[in-house]
Amino acid sequence: MAEKKGVEKKYSIGVDLGGTNIVSAIVNCQGKIVNSLKVPTLAERGKEATIKRIIETIHENIIQSTIALDDIIGIGIGAPGPLDVKRGIINFAPNLPGWIDVPLKKKLENEFNMKVVLENDANAAAWGERCFGAGQGVNNLVCFTLGTGIGGGIIIDGKIYHGNNYGAAELGHMTVNKDGPRCNCGNYGCLEAYSSATGIKNRIKNRIKEGIKSKFLNFDNDDELLQSLRLKSIFESARKGDKLTKGVVEEAISYLGIAIANIANILNPEMVVLVGGITNEGNKLLIPLRREVKKRAFYSNCKSLKIVIGKLGGNAGVLGAAALLWIPNNCSC
Numbered sequence: 547m548a549e550k551k552g553v554e555k556k557y558s559i560g561v562d563l564g565g566t567n568i569v570s571a572i573v574n575c576q577g578k579i580v581n582s583l584k585v586p587t588l589a590e591r592g593k594e595a596t597i598k599r600i601i602e603t604i605h606e607n608i609i610q611s612t613i614a615l616d617d618i619i620g621i622g623i624g625a626p627g628p629l630d631v632k633r634g635i636i637n638f639a640p641n642l643p644g645w646i647d648v649p650l651k652k653k654l655e656n657e658f659n660m661k662v663v664l665e666n667d668a669n670a671a672a673w674g675e676r677c678f679g680a681g682q683g684v685n686n687l688v689c690f691t692l693g694t695g696i697g698g699g700i701i702i703d704g705k706i707y708h709g710n711n712y713g714a715a716e717l718g719h720m721t722v723n724k725d726g727p728r729c730n731c732g733n734y735g736c737l738e739a740y741s742s743a744t745g746i747k748n749r750i751k752n753r754i755k756e757g758i759k760s761k762f763l764n765f766d767n768d769d770e771l772l773q774s775l776r777l778k779s780i781f782e783s784a785r786k787g788d789k790l791t792k793g794v795v796e797e798a799i800s801y802l803g804i805a806i807a808n809i810a811n812i813l814n815p816e817m818v819v820l821v822g823g824i825t826n827e828g829n830k831l832l833i834p835l836r837r838e839v840k841k842r843a844f845y846s847n848c849k850s851l852k853i854v855i856g857k858l859g860g861n862a863g864v865l866g867a868a869a870l871l872w873i874p875n876n877c878s879c
């Protein structure tokens with residue numbers, strides 16, 4: 547039998563490499579996960595141990611799926627950056643101690659003897675939503691990943707925009723207030739310091755320290771309790787009229803709106819997709835957010851701009867990583 551060409555192969559493997567978990571999924575070209583595995587990264591055991599874990603997880607994933615290697619086109623990895631997409635090297639990863647200039651693509655190609663593509667994790671999530679989620683068929687799209695931190699992915703003319711040396715789309719580190727709080731990156735007033743889960747919690751903590759009382763949240767200076775608090779309870783408390791949380795939540799939404807208005811005026815995308823924990827708020831997030839964007843962006847840039855919540859939930863990254871291997875819907879499955 548003649549060797550199968552890429553587009554005739556039916557599956558690819560997506561890997562989402564995070565500081566806490568490694569997820570590996572075998573995905574068909576319509577975005578259906580056939581089999582997936584999630585294991586703790588155990589990053590504290592060091593770089594080599596983590597690489598070994600990634601390799602073992604992919605092997606186990608293939609075995610469990612019972613899919614023939616011949617039917618798998620390759621492996622796509624979404625990883626924290628900064629990284630070199632072309633050479634497949636992770637330059638540095640704050641949540642993976644010891645990872646300096648790691649040639650992950652080469653290591654996996656040697657191990658599995660198939661094509662490997664490396665991509666920034668937020669770009670992978672954007673690509674996932676573009677291929678299989680809220681952004682299907684949309685060629686100009688910007689995705690915000692709103693989690694512990696804030697990342698982003700920019701799709702222009704149907705392609706991921708990387709910038710000069712793969713540093714584009716750091717949407718969380720857009721300065722939205724020159725006198726704002728210090729961000730993890732060292733700058734002041736970044737979007738991440740206001741609208742990420744960590745930013746929201748830190749701002750609540752600081753207000754409590756300043757002596758502002760909350761009607762519903764009662765933890766004084768207990769940092770651990772604050773960090774374990776779910777965003778849901780914070781938003782609920784704000785809705786019940788608690789002044790402290792209401793102020794912080796309104797600010798988080800308002801600064802996110804400022805960031806989206808900036809993006810709308812600079813890139814004029816067709817769609818902004820939001821993914822991550824905060825999007826569980828649904829319309830309670832979207833309605834004030836759209837109002838803020840409308841107030842600030844050019845009318846012509848925001849009148850047809852769709853601001854939506856992603857459809858893939860926590861799977862956006864792993865599906866996007868798998869989809870890096872092919873142009874969606876251009877295969878025979």
Ligand SMILES: [Zn+2]
Nearest residue numbers: 719729731736
């Ligand atoms: Zn920053």
